[in-house]
Amino acid sequence: MKKILKYVIVDIVQNRIVIIYTLLLLIISLSVFNLESNSAKGLLSLLNIILIIVPLICIIFSTIYIYNSSEFIELLVSQPLKRRTIWASIFSGLAISLSLAFFIGAGIPLLLYNADATGFMMIAMGLFLTVVFVSIAMLAAGLTRDKAKGIGLSILLWLFFSLIFDALVLFLLFQFQDYPLERLMVFFSFFNPIDLSRIQILLHMDISALMGYTGAVFREFFGNSMGIMLSFAGLTIWIFMPLLFSLKKFKAKDL
Amino acid sequence: MNEEGNACFPAKKQIGMNIKHPFAIVNIAFLLLLLTILSADAKTITVGKSRSVKTIQKGIDMANTGDTVLVYPGIYKERNILLQKSIVLKGINHPVLDGENKYEILSVKTKNATIDGFRLQHSGRSEMRDMGALNIYDSYRVTAINNILDDTNFGFYIQNSRSCTIKDNSITAYGKNEVQSGNGINAWRSDSLLIIGNTIKGHRDGLYFEFVTNSLVWRNISTRNVRYGIHFMFSHHDTYIGNVFEDNDSGVAVMYTNHIYMYNNHFLNNWGDAAYGILLKDITDSDISGNHFTKNTVAIHMEGCSRINLYKNAFYDNGWAVKIQASCDNNDFTRNNFTGNTFDIGTNGSLVLNTFNGNYWDKYEGYDLNRDRTGDVAYHPVSMYSMIIDSNPAALVLFRSLIVSLLDESEKILPGVTPEELRDTRPLMKRLLL
Amino acid sequence: MITAKNITKQFGKLKALDNVSVSFAKGECIALLGPNGSGKTTLIKALLGMVVPDSGTIHFAGQDIANKWRYRNQIGYMPQIGRYPENMTIAHVIDMMKDIRKADSGKHDEDLIESFGLKRMMDKRMRTLSGGTTQKVSASLAFLFNPDVLILDEPTAGLDPLSSELLKQKIIKEKQNGKLILITSHILSELDDLITEVFYMQEGRLLFHKKLSALKEETGEIKLSKAIAKIMSVKAV
Numbered sequence: 026m027k028k029i030l031k032y033v034i035v036d037i038v039q040n041r042i043v044i045i046y047t048l049l050l051l052i053i054s055l056s057v058f059n060l061e062s063n064s065a066k067g068l069l070s071l072l073n074i075i076l077i078i079v080p081l082i083c084i085i086f087s088t089i090y091i092y093n094s095s096e097f098i099e100l101l102v103s104q105p106l107k108r109r110t111i112w113a114s115i116f117s118g119l120a121i122s123l124s125l126a127f128f129i130g131a132g133i134p135l136l137l138y139n140a141d142a143t144g145f146m147m148i149a150m151g152l153f154l155t156v157v158f159v160s161i162a163m164l165a166a167g168l169t170r171d172k173a174k175g176i177g178l179s180i181l182l183w184l185f186f187s188l189i190f191d192a193l194v195l196f197l198l199f200q201f202q203d204y205p206l207e208r209l210m211v212f213f214s215f216f217n218p219i220d221l222s223r224i225q226i227l228l229h230m231d232i233s234a235l236m237g238y239t240g241a242v243f244r245e246f247f248g249n250s251m252g253i254m255l256s257f258a259g260l261t262i263w264i265f266m267p268l269l270f271s272l273k274k275f276k277a278k279d280l
Numbered sequence: 281m282n283e284e285g286n287a288c289f290p291a292k293k294q295i296g297m298n299i300k301h302p303f304a305i306v307n308i309a310f311l312l313l314l315l316t317i318l319s320a321d322a323k324t325i326t327v328g329k330s331r332s333v334k335t336i337q338k339g340i341d342m343a344n345t346g347d348t349v350l351v352y353p354g355i356y357k358e359r360n361i362l363l364q365k366s367i368v369l370k371g372i373n374h375p376v377l378d379g380e381n382k383y384e385i386l387s388v389k390t391k392n393a394t395i396d397g398f399r400l401q402h403s404g405r406s407e408m409r410d411m412g413a414l415n416i417y418d419s420y421r422v423t424a425i426n427n428i429l430d431d432t433n434f435g436f437y438i439q440n441s442r443s444c445t446i447k448d449n450s451i452t453a454y455g456k457n458e459v460q461s462g463n464g465i466n467a468w469r470s471d472s473l474l475i476i477g478n479t480i481k482g483h484r485d486g487l488y489f490e491f492v493t494n495s496l497v498w499r500n501i502s503t504r505n506v507r508y509g510i511h512f513m514f515s516h517h518d519t520y521i522g523n524v525f526e527d528n529d530s531g532v533a534v535m536y537t538n539h540i541y542m543y544n545n546h547f548l549n550n551w552g553d554a555a556y557g558i559l560l561k562d563i564t565d566s567d568i569s570g571n572h573f574t575k576n577t578v579a580i581h582m583e584g585c586s587r588i589n590l591y592k593n594a595f596y597d598n599g600w601a602v603k604i605q606a607s608c609d610n611n612d613f614t615r616n617n618f619t620g621n622t623f624d625i626g627t628n629g630s631l632v633l634n635t636f637n638g639n640y641w642d643k644y645e646g647y648d649l650n651r652d653r654t655g656d657v658a659y660h661p662v663s664m665y666s667m668i669i670d671s672n673p674a675a676l677v678l679f680r681s682l683i684v685s686l687l688d689e690s691e692k693i694l695p696g697v698t699p700e701e702l703r704d705t706r707p708l709m710k711r712l713l714l
Numbered sequence: 715m716i717t718a719k720n721i722t723k724q725f726g727k728l729k730a731l732d733n734v735s736v737s738f739a740k741g742e743c744i745a746l747l748g749p750n751g752s753g754k755t756t757l758i759k760a761l762l763g764m765v766v767p768d769s770g771t772i773h774f775a776g777q778d779i780a781n782k783w784r785y786r787n788q789i790g791y792m793p794q795i796g797r798y799p800e801n802m803t804i805a806h807v808i809d810m811m812k813d814i815r816k817a818d819s820g821k822h823d824e825d826l827i828e829s830f831g832l833k834r835m836m837d838k839r840m841r842t843l844s845g846g847t848t849q850k851v852s853a854s855l856a857f858l859f860n861p862d863v864l865i866l867d868e869p870t871a872g873l874d875p876l877s878s879e880l881l882k883q884k885i886i887k888e889k890q891n892g893k894l895i896l897i898t899s900h901i902l903s904e905l906d907d908l909i910t911e912v913f914y915m916q917e918g919r920l921l922f923h924k925k926l927s928a929l930k931e932e933t934g935e936i937k938l939s940k941a942i943a944k945i946m947s948v949k950a951v
Contacts, residue, residue: 028813028814029810032806032807032809035806036799036800036801036802037801039801095797096793096795096796096797096798097797099764099793100791100798103786103789104814105784105787106783279723279764279765279766280765
């Protein structure tokens with residue numbers, strides 16, 4: 026796998042879009058920390074970037090990259106390589122390059138300006154979301170041969186995880202207002218990697234508010250090391266599930 | 281923390297003091313002077329295990345007005361020592377008075393007495409009545425200073441007393457729940473008390489006042505109590521300066537009182553679904569200024585309050601900076617800093633009878649074209665989602681998600697749910713140095 | 715060397731391969747001919763394991779290739795359209811291929827790299843290359859590892875006449891080295907000097923598989939193009 030991975034990474038990190046993405050993250054991160062009067066507000070802006078922009082860029086860029094590499098993938102398949110090796114290399118190449126982009130663009134400014142538990146958690150969650158959405162992109166690209174359909178599907182998936190899912194949860198909350206839904210909410214959050222990440226960061230940023238009302242439930246579940254482990258495990262499943270599913274598709278695919 | 285850099289009181293426990301009431305210090309000085317004069321021809325009785333007078337009670341019995349009973353180090357298990365004379369009871373290197381987990385340790389019923397430098401430990405506990413380690417009944421000008429109370433039920437138990445001073449004592453209990461614990465300093469029906477520089481830990485309420493008036497609570501630290509850091513009711517005209525209330529299970533709750541003055545106190549880390557930096561219930565005609573509220577679930581919760589002036593307070597990193605119920609009126613918030621709070625203001629109704637002008641809000645996104653240092657458009661500190669959470673607490677799990685941000689933004693453009701009148705018409709552009 | 719038995723492959727309603735059986739021997743140079751969509755490329759891809767047949771078996775050097783990948787060590791493949799990651803340089807691509815097939819390093823056949831003059835442009839990125847140059851890279855890669863079998867899909871499309879000729883010479887040379895070479899091409903005139911057998915497909919079916927000499931004899935034509943034209947017209951009648 027190393028054989029191809031190295032070259033895939035070299036290719037992606039030189040990609041114009043990845044470079045622009047890195048610089049954009051860097052400019053935004055530096056400016057929110059320098060322009061905002063307090064770092065809490067800067068963190069809030071970064072939170073939105075991590076939860077919304079990072080998944081969007083990762084899923085769309087990865088999908089397009091996979092489609093654009095179809096002939097290259099064909100060539101690799103004609104070589105003495107296992108298909109699993111090829112697919113894993115492309116996934117790892119995308120995941121590593123985009124994680125690197127995120128780390129340089131947002132991670133380093135966070136370390137410079139906000140090197141506390143909140144900052145570390147934001148970096149961890151940004152990296153997780155990067156890899157999860159690369160994995161989801163692999164699935165979207167694996168499901169359909171048509172590039173336009175594939176990109177459409179990945180935008181739809183992004184929209185689902187960042188907006189529609191939460192809207193449905195909110196709707197449920199109001200429909201069943203009279204029932205104790207806290208535990209159910211915790212359960213639901215595992216079905217959306219963005220929610221899982223958001224809650225972990227929330228536990229650091231808005232800990233005071235979360236400790237009120239339903240806070241007890243969240244603290245019980247997410248606040249202790251067991252909850253953090255479970256969240257990380259959940260995110261790890263979110264990385265491997267779409268990836269393994271797409272690999273299954275790719276193995277049986279006619280190129 | 282201390283943004284003023286006010287160095288009036290370099291004392292180690294103190295954080296950011298303003299002398300608003302210098303008379304307190306003059307009072308103490310005068311008292312000490314008086315004692316010195318009175319004791320000019322007084323004698324000193326020494327008590328010690330290896331001396332002729334072996335028990336403290338015997339020493340007290342032998343003393344006359346103005347005498348000093350000097351107690352040497354040792355462990356004294358004398359059940360409840362009774363002090364009914366105007367004398368100075370002074371310990372050398374904190375002699376230990378042990379209550380053997382059964383008895384009250386020292387009861388005072390006198391005027392002009394001083395208890396200085398003892399260690400009172402293992403006081404008794406009773407289901408039937410409140411047992412204090414050091415009781416002060418019906419007294420006048422009794423001073424308890426520099427004592428260590430350890431593993432006590434109620435620490436100081438003061439009733440029907442006037443002008444007593446509790447100063448520089450360390451009061452520690454190991455309470456596990458509200459029912460079995462007592463209060464650190466419990467005062468009832470008293471007047472003109474000075475509670476200064478005490479450190480109180482692990483009680484039910486750190487300080488508990490009922491019908492205590494014209495008193496000063498100054499530079500005390502009340503932490504890790506199983507209920508409130510301070511809890512009072514019907515205690516009018518009291519002043520609270522430079523105290524620290526930290527990590528108490530339910531924060532601070534004060535009720536049914538008028539004319540309270542709270543300056544430069546710190547309310548920290550009071551987390552929980554019923555924990556408040558300070559809960560103000562039916563408090564009227566009061567002044568709350570220069571206080572720091574940091575990392576509380578709710579920094580100030582107000583219900584039934586009227587005519588309170590809240591100014592120059594710093595609200596930092598709280599869940600809700602202020603929750604103000606619709607039952608409050610004529611309260612004024614001005615020149616406060618609101619920074620890093622999840623929600624600035626929460627309320628439960630649309631009726632707004634309070635004012636919020638001239639504060640600094642870090643969430644304010646307006647502009648100042650005329651350069652008068654206040655924003656040109658009003659700030660609405662109540663966010664739509666805080667009202668949603670108020671009616672549906674589980675919705676907090678969606679906070680800071682895209683859908684919620686969109687809802688909040690649309691509410692800002694077209695207000696429908698949040699009270700339109702609750703606003704700051706001249707929000708400050710720059711944070712105040714508090 | 716390669717034998718396929720009754721392979722069938724269907725894409726939706728289209729039967730790309732319909733019960734095709736072939737046997738290709740070492741030392742031959744075989745032209746895969748047929749109109750567009752006749753299944754040539756699908757056959758090649760099936761041999762390379764890129765397309766999995768619905769039924770039938772393919773043996774490579776006596777081994778069933780289903781779910782195998784090592785046999786491809788002995789194949790050099792030049793695709794019809796080569797597209798490479800755009801930020802890789804030619805050197806990157808060649809190094810990567812060498813890494814992938816590091817089995818017998820040192821015995822790389824860099825003839826084509828030399829003769830195409832790729833050495834001078836090793837640092838150029840793939841996205842800056844013309845179609846022809848990209849084809850040159852593809853061709854060089856196919857020959858680079860001295861494989862026993864060469865599969866060339868439209869090898870001369872997009873190449874200038876000079877490079878085309880260089881490639882032809884290389885193919886002849888490798889044929890003489892006893893390799894099995896499969897070529898698809900539309901330009902029949904080019905194949906005259908190269909091939910020894912003709913494999914003709916239509917609508918996914920094998921129409922005929924003959925020695926070139928036999929074909930010429932049958933039709934009495936010298937040129938491959940004419941011979942094919944004649945045989946097709948006979949069939950049509």
